[in-house]
Amino acid sequence: MEVFDITVVGGGIIGLSCAYTLAKNGLKCILIEQSTFGGRCSSASLGALWPSSPLRLSAYTEAHWESLRIFPEMAKELEETSGMKINYQRCGSLKLLTHPSQHKNALLEAEESTKHPNAPDMKLLTEKELADLEPNVVPSPLGALYCPSAASVDTSALLEALIAACRISGVTLREKCTALKILRDGDKISGVYTAKGEIRCEKVVLCCGSWTSNMDPYINRFATITPVKGQACILEGKHPLVRSIVRMKSSYIMQRGDSLVCIGSSTEPDSGFDEKPTGDVQKKILENAIAFCPKLKSYSTKAHLAGLRPRSRDRKPYIGKISEIDGLYIAAGHYKTGFSMMPFTATYLSELITSGNSEKLAPFTVSRKVKGWEK
Numbered sequence: 405m406e407v408f409d410i411t412v413v414g415g416g417i418i419g420l421s422c423a424y425t426l427a428k429n430g431l432k433c434i435l436i437e438q439s440t441f442g443g444r445c446s447s448a449s450l451g452a453l454w455p456s457s458p459l460r461l462s463a464y465t466e467a468h469w470e471s472l473r474i475f476p477e478m479a480k481e482l483e484e485t486s487g488m489k490i491n492y493q494r495c496g497s498l499k500l501l502t503h504p505s506q507h508k509n510a511l512l513e514a515e516e517s518t519k520h521p522n523a524p525d526m527k528l529l530t531e532k533e534l535a536d537l538e539p540n541v542v543p544s545p546l547g548a549l550y551c552p553s554a555a556s557v558d559t560s561a562l563l564e565a566l567i568a569a570c571r572i573s574g575v576t577l578r579e580k581c582t583a584l585k586i587l588r589d590g591d592k593i594s595g596v597y598t599a600k601g602e603i604r605c606e607k608v609v610l611c612c613g614s615w616t617s618n619m620d621p622y623i624n625r626f627a628t629i630t631p632v633k634g635q636a637c638i639l640e641g642k643h644p645l646v647r648s649i650v651r652m653k654s655s656y657i658m659q660r661g662d663s664l665v666c667i668g669s670s671t672e673p674d675s676g677f678d679e680k681p682t683g684d685v686q687k688k689i690l691e692n693a694i695a696f697c698p699k700l701k702s703y704s705t706k707a708h709l710a711g712l713r714p715r716s717r718d719r720k721p722y723i724g725k726i727s728e729i730d731g732l733y734i735a736a737g738h739y740k741t742g743f744s745m746m747p748f749t750a751t752y753l754s755e756l757i758t759s760g761n762s763e764k765l766a767p768f769t770v771s772r773k774v775k776g777w778e779k
């Protein structure tokens with residue numbers, strides 16, 4: 405029987421980054437994944453890293469801003485450790501303003517961003533400034549809200565770099581290995597029973613994304629997570645089209661390298677665990693994007709992606725201990741922000757596990773009260 409300090413269950417962006425950070429901090433770690441590393445929701449992500457609005461200020465917003473601030477440092481470290489490029493770029497983001505109410509809101513957002521020391525800069529651009537910055541985007545007479553610190557990352561490259569960094573840091577990596585049961589000795593973790601045998605360990609971290617509540621009915625009592633299907637497209641053309649992440653309503657486009665344009669995304673909360681991409685949604689995604697960037701019409705489809713975003717009851721992740729069982733931890737439910745919240749999650753979960761404390765994680769506890777839900 406194999407013996408480790410800790411088992412991380414689930415090898416998406418969250419499990420990979422937690423396993424890497426835990427191993428770097430000296431723990432003997434195994435990461436098990438039921439399919440392939442990074443192959444589920446994380447493979448559908450486009451890697452847009454834009455900050456939460458200062459109009460929705462909360463502990464979560466502050467954590468999200470912090471995560472984006474430490475992203476470049478973690479990106480650099482991962483590139484150095486893995487020897488691979490992940491193409492983190494501070495490209496900025498633009499929200500196109502098409503209605504007077506949006507313009508009013510954007511003014512408030514820009515004003516509010518000056519009041520908080522950690523808030524990202526935001527400013528309004530006129531129609532002319534917008535046209536100068538993004539000549540391939542249909543100019544909006546009301547201009548745009550610009551956030552220069554928003555960034556993007558090549559998600560496939562980041563996942564590959566994390567797998568390599570895990571290996572180099574001594575994580576035992578196991579694909580096609582499903583965790584079937586969390587083993588307990590009284591109220592203490594004693595291991596994980598998998599389809600490939602038993603692993604002995606005193607600590608377990610659940611990073612199973614949309615499948616976290618299915619792991620064990622016991623987990624569902626503390627942390628209910630449901631899948632919300634999302635689809636996106638990657639198009640290919642001859643020339644770069646945009647500099648920034650350009651958003652209009654729920655649609656956004658973003659350049660990846662010189663020839664690829666990523667287009668997001670649908671939100672389909674009633675699709676259950678169905679992960680298949682569908683033609684009707686693809687058509688809608690393309691139509692929405694072409695409406696503000698007509699040159700996309702001549703681009704061809706390179707990839708059509710679908711994944712299950714893990715959503716908790718209040719749409720914020722659970723990161724921390726499940727206190728009722730000694731040694732059981734969770735990092736799941738990141739919904740639309742798994743990549744942008746990755747540095748915060750991995751850094752502070754690892755701090756909690758290695759030092760026994762992390763004040764930063766208090767807002768993410770599984771025992772938080774969620775309005776409208778009985779816990």
Ligand SMILES: Cc1cc2nc3c(=O)[nH]c(=O)nc-3n(C[C@H](O)[C@H](O)[C@H](O)COP(=O)(O)OP(=O)(O)OC[C@H]3O[C@@H](n4cnc5c(N)ncnc54)[C@H](O)[C@@H]3O)c2cc1C
Nearest residue numbers: 414416417418438445446449451452583613634742743744
């Ligand atoms: C179309 C789309 C676009 C997106 N764009 C962005 C974006 O631009 N920026 C951003 O920050 N986020 C984005 N997201 C959200 C982001 O992809 C998710 O928040 C993130 O991938 C969640 O990561 P995860 O590791 O928790 O889940 P997953 O990637 O789903 O990983 C969980 C893993 O656990 C494994 N697992 C489950 N049960 C078991 C078990 N019993 N045993 C072993 N393994 C198990 C699964 O196989 C899976 O690989 C997007 C999502 C979608 C769908």
